[in-house]
Amino acid sequence: MKTARTSLMARAAASVLAAALLAAGSAASVAGDLPYGLKDGKPHAGTKLNILSVVTPQFEGLMLRDGEFTELTGIETEWTFIPFTSLQEKVASVGVAADGSFDVVNYLDSWGPPNSHWLVAIDDMMAEDGISMDRYPAAFAKSAQFEGRTIGFPLRAHAQLMFYRKDVLAEIGMEPPRTWDEVVAVADAIRAKGLDIEPLALYFHNDGNRQNLFIWLNFIWAAGADVFDADTCPIWASEEGLEATEDYIALHTVKKATNPSSISFVEQDARQSFQQGKSAMIPVWWWAYSPFINPKSSVLTKEQVGFVGMPAHRGRTVTYAISMPFSISKYSKNQGAAWEFMKWLSNPALEKMNATEREVAGKTIINNVVTHAANLQDADVNAANDMIQQAAWESLEESDIMPQIAEWPEIGDILSAAITKAAAGGDTRELMTEAAAQAEKTLKRAGYCR
DSSP, X not given: OEEEOOOHHHHHHHHHHHHHHHHHHHHHSOTTOOGGGOOTTOTTTTOEEEEEEEOOHHHHHHHHTXXXXXXXXXXXXXXXXXXXXXXXXXXXXXXXXXXXXXXXEEOOGGGHHHHGGGBOOOHHHHHHHTOOGGGSOHHHHHHTEETTEEOOEEEEEEOEEEEEEHHHHHHHTOOOOSBHHHHHHHHHHHHHHTOSSEEEOOOOOOOSSOGGGXXXXXXXXXXXXXXXXXXXXXXXXXXXXXXXXXXXHHHHHTSOOBOGGGGTOOHHHHHHHHHTTSEEEEEEEGGGHHHHTOTTTOSOOGGGEEEEEOOBBTTBOOEEOEEXXXXXXXXXXXXXXXXXXXXXXXXXXXXXXHHHOSEETTEEOOOOOOOSHHHHTOHHHHHHTTTHHHHHHHHTTSEEOOOOOTTHHHXXXXXXHHHHHHHTTOOHHHHHHHHHHHHHHHHHHTTOOO
């Protein structure tokens, strides 16, 4: 666990920035009104909020800008940054212990349902302050809702894109792949050319975060299959679902289009393989573009890295979208102040600034993540990020999220284990059918699948 505190120099620089932002916000607002819908009169002045967040440049950039929030409200903040691999355990422990030491918490959307009992529903507060979830793409908005209630804002959310090596494709004389058949054709051409690079980095390992389902979902949804039916019964073992899963697994076992290490790769390993110049293609979240072209983390240059939308399967593209919402803890004694922070943190002007400015309080911050529909289509945001937001916007045109049920972590683990075994050479149909039968028993015990 890492608690982030800015240095005195950074805090001073942030204070100057805050003053400038405050002046700009005040000039733009009606006299006597604060920007972002914040309450006048600083009713929560002197409160100190504790924020639990995943480690990411995006949120570090927001932390370095939060002097504006303190200037406007008198509310102090303390951020605790946790690596993603440790975040689920930390969030779960906070909920189990009814720990009120964190006022605002950040989590992966699929962890929301099992933790929803201690996350504050914000619909009434949004209505009072004129905030609508329509400001987000539908999949992002859905990811922060559960059982008809909104339990957070999807402030870090991702669309999937296919990244590729421009120079490698130029060497084999092929265009960026738009279908999975074309991905295989590119892989065959790379091997035929004898290039010293593996074609495709995938991630089949069963890592506890169910990452090997991320690309699988593209296949089954495109094939017209799904994870559950209307009664939350598992239906991934339908004929359409089994054929789609076989196509996904075959990229590794039959087509040999993948880096052989994909069987042991988690997503981070696959990204590292691409960044280190060891794989020529990777389907992954759009945020990865920044580290792919950052000389501190990658051997690649911007001129070598290209991106397109996710490949189609059987003539259709349906992508998986993901988010990491921020929510207010029911155990917090500062829920009013926390809502003021949520309004500030989620405002689209701040998000745009955080995706276009590359230095905050004297520190370099490279972030391309925005989640508001307006910012995804914004010309300035796209100009600052090589048009990747527009590509993400198009990727989100037809997209969905993981099932939002409290039992999903258990069901997802069953699926993830089956995918890993299939990629290792197991019988895909048998494994997925057995996984469906096991999941059905669990879901029936929970009251589903009647």
